[in-house]
């Protein structure tokens with residue numbers, strides 16, 4: 001009816017838990033989990049659920065997260081909330097992770113770069129612990145679908161948090177679900193290629209595998225001075241010369257493409273297809289993880305690139321055309337309506353569907369996503385096909401207005 005079809009010749013699985021939408025990083029914080037509400041509504045509004053197997057994610061386990069992260073850090077994340085934070089900060093096991101104070105620091109930092117001060121990059125907020133283990137659970141379930149051969153492309157738009165370190169949160173990222181996914185993939189695949197089109201450098205993933213020749217990391221990012229003040233664009237790493245840890249087997253298995261602000265579609269396509277194509281040729285990966293951070297789009301609140309949803313999607317199409325097991329993850333993206341448009345468009349690309357420039361008027365109820373997953377995976381039952389009543393971007397804008405209360 002809406003023309004959405006299952007792809008021929010490959011299977012796509014989609015992993016999500018609507019609970020992540022309720023989270024709130026703070027009034028002025030750019031990370032808005034409700035961008036995932038918009039994304040979900042667009043995906044369901046277009047009927048793309050009929051083209052994939054959809055799973056409701058469950059939380060990752062402590063032991064799963066400890067496969068990369070330090071045990072004390074994982075314990076802290078499990079217990080932390082705005083209420084428990086002050087007490088946890090006094091426990092000797094955690095005080096070691098409190099950074100020294102510098103003159104003029106605007107935000108007060110607690111253990112692991114976490115903070116309850118307003119304006120912090122990695123705030124402690126209500127429901128945070130549930131949120132972290134849920135987005136990680138969704139990535140691990142997606143990974144499991146891939147490694148077990150149940151699908152060829154697995155998607156988790158709530159994942160892709162590439163800055164988190166072994167024992168430290170960084171840049172809105174607390175658990176590095178990407179590193180956990182790749183570690184799991186290495187049990188099955190000989191070589192994994194990680195590609196990162198978020199406008200920021202994928203430093204956490206690069207660092208985790210800097211000694212590892214079975215993982216090649218390739219990040220495209222804004223690099224250089226942020227503005228006239230001379231401050232560097234976050235996180236300030238990812239120089240062309242950084243190619244993996246020198247003197248280890250991982251040397252030459254990290255690639256960085258530093259880019260100045262304002263890059264357009266044509267220039268990005270030239271860089272992306274040239275470098276990615278050559279990397280695939282040389283590395284011959286068995287599987288690919290693509291972090292699809294949407295802050296590389298023009299008009300992003302934090303990003304400084306000038307690329308369109310069309311080109312962002314063409315990066316996904318280019319990688320998909322390699323016909324290797326593919327894990328698609330989200331990441332940054334701070335102009336919510338564009339994030340939703342991009343990730344919905346890319347869900348269509350993954351499932352070989354073309355979206356008309358319209359969103360069906362009827363937006364399915366959120367309950368449609370209920371079910372179990374991760375370990376005890378169950379597909380949610382197909383629900384009635386949607387009416388073809390059309391609406392245009394106005395409806396997306398209406399949702400933006402309703403959700404954009406802070």
Ligand code: V1S
Pocket residue numbers: 026028029030107118119120121161162163171172173198200201234293295302331332333
């Ligand atoms: N750019 C940027 C930016 N903006 C903020 C911010 C603004 C308001 C707040 F209430 C809280 C934070 N932080 C930053 C960056 C971090 C960007 C993270 C991108 C994440 C990703 O898209 O790659 C993946 C999800 N942080 C900084 O620039 C660091 C500071 C240097 C400035 C901001 N203060 C709060 C900390 C130090």
Ligand code: CA
Pocket residue numbers: 196197198199200201202219220221
């Ligand atoms: Ca990047």
Ligand code: ZN
Pocket residue numbers: 198199200293295331332333
């Ligand atoms: Zn980013």
